[in-house]
Amino acid sequence: MAGGDVVEVYEGDLDRPYEVVGRVRARTDVFHLEPGLPPDRGQLDVRLGEKAFDKYGANAVIQVHYNEIWIEDANRPLLIGEGVAVIFDCQCEHSSGVFWGDRCLDCAGRRTP
Numbered sequence: 001m002a003g004g005d006v007v008e009v010y011e012g013d014l015d016r017p018y019e020v021v022g023r024v025r026a027r028t029d030v031f032h033l034e035p036g037l038p039p040d041r042g043q044l045d046v047r048l049g050e051k052a053f054d055k056y057g058a059n060a061v062i063q064v065h066y067n068e069i070w071i072e073d074a075n076r077p078l079l080i081g082e083g084v085a086v087i088f089d090c091q092c093e094h095s096s097g098v099f100w101g102d103r104c105l106d107c108a109g110r111r112t113p
């Protein structure tokens with residue numbers, strides 16, 4: 001299962017309960033873009049999401065900080081993103097409880113005791 005496109009990436013915090021499962025870090029390609037173009041933050045967010053999903057099965061990456069480092073040889077900045085991988089707590093009203101393992105099939109959150 002490829003999860004990069006389903007993992008949400010935020011600079012801020014969440015207004016729903018979650019559990020912190022780890023930290024993730026990713027960077028943009030240095031030589032991928034034409035010189036002069038800004039670093040691709042969308043690409044970076046996708047990578048953060050993919051790492052968070054692959055390593056932790058995370059639902060989201062929050063509190064993301066971005067840092068630019070100028071790469072002299074490439075004549076362009078490199079963008080580095082670092083954030084906190086989290087798994088949501090399921091808050092659905094479950095009359096029948098549709099879970100796959102400990103994950104809710106409706107919201108992908110984790111079953112809470």
Ligand SMILES: [Zn+2]
Nearest residue numbers: 090092104107
């Ligand atoms: Zn749920």
